[in-house]
Amino acid sequence: GDSVTQMEGPVTLSEEAFLTINCTYTATGYPSLFWYVQYPGEGLQLLLKATKADDKGSNKGFEATYRKETTSFHLEKGSVQVSDSAVYFCALSGEGSGGYQKVTFGTGTKLQVIP
Amino acid sequence: GAGVSQTPSNKVTEKGKYVELRCDPISGHTALYWYRQSLGQGPEFLIYFQGTGAADDSGLPNDRFFAVRPEGSVSTLKIQRTERGDSAVYLCASSLNRDNEQFFGPGTRLTVL
Numbered sequence: 595g596d597s598v599t600q601m602e603g604p605v606t607l608s609e610e611a612f613l614t615i616n617c618t619y620t621a622t623g624y625p626s627l628f629w630y631v632q633y634p635g636e637g638l639q640l641l642l643k644a645t646k647a648d649d650k651g652s653n654k655g656f657e658a659t660y661r662k663e664t665t666s667f668h669l670e671k672g673s674v675q676v677s678d679s680a681v682y683f684c685a686l687s688g689e690g691s692g693g694y695q696k697v698t699f700g701t702g703t704k705l706q707v708i709p
Numbered sequence: 710g711a712g713v714s715q716t717p718s719n720k721v722t723e724k725g726k727y728v729e730l731r732c733d734p735i736s737g738h739t740a741l742y743w744y745r746q747s748l749g750q751g752p753e754f755l756i757y758f759q760g761t762g763a764a765d766d767s768g769l770p771n772d773r774f775f776a777v778r779p780e781g782s783v784s785t786l787k788i789q790r791t792e793r794g795d796s797a798v799y800l801c802a803s804s805l806n807r808d809n810e811q812f813f814g815p816g817t818r819l820t821v822l
Contacts, residue, residue, distance in 0.1 A: 637814055
């Protein structure tokens with residue numbers, strides 16, 4: 595079945611450092627790919643998405659490019675802020691029984707940004 | 710507008726007891742999903758409703774777990790004879806229809822003693 599593998603955390607960075615969180619996936623067909631973020635005490639929020647190969651999703655300074663050849667969707671940000679401290683989940687959606695978009699999540703990567 | 714809400718936010722129960730967890734989706738959203746997030750893990754799919762019917766319940770771990778959505782809006786996840794291994798955060802999400810972005814609620818943290 596579908597699966598997502600992302601780098602283990604926690605990741606600790608100084609403010610303004612460059613961030614990369616690796617994510618690779620296994621799926622049949624052509625899934626859509628997502629990054630979700632979970633801030634402390636809050637629910638999951640969609641951060642960005644890409645629906646086909648070579649698409650780049652971006653939001654709030656974060657970017658990720660759908661790489662079909664390497665089955666990857668790595669999250670990057672050029673300069674992190676303390677407010678980016680959160681848990682980041684890579685996810686994919688493929689067709690579930692019932693014809694809906696079934697979302698499969700990775701295990702999450704905790705990011706801590708220190709001033 | 711209001712997002713997805715879940716009640717209670719925290720539930721502590723004893724092994725063997727019955728619990729109900731409630732989800733109020735965004736108004737007008739026809740699709741509703743339940744996930745379970747164990748400590749240090751990502752959310753795992755439990756069940757998907759389209760309208761009132763459970764279109765995919767393949768993620769329910771066993772027959773102690775059951776969910777309903779009788780009027781196509783609010784949903785209740787029911788767990789019978791709870792076990793310590795059921796302790797987790799239970800997340801609900803809804804989407805306008807089955808092809809759209811899922812919006813998540815804050816979750817219910819269930820602790821089984």
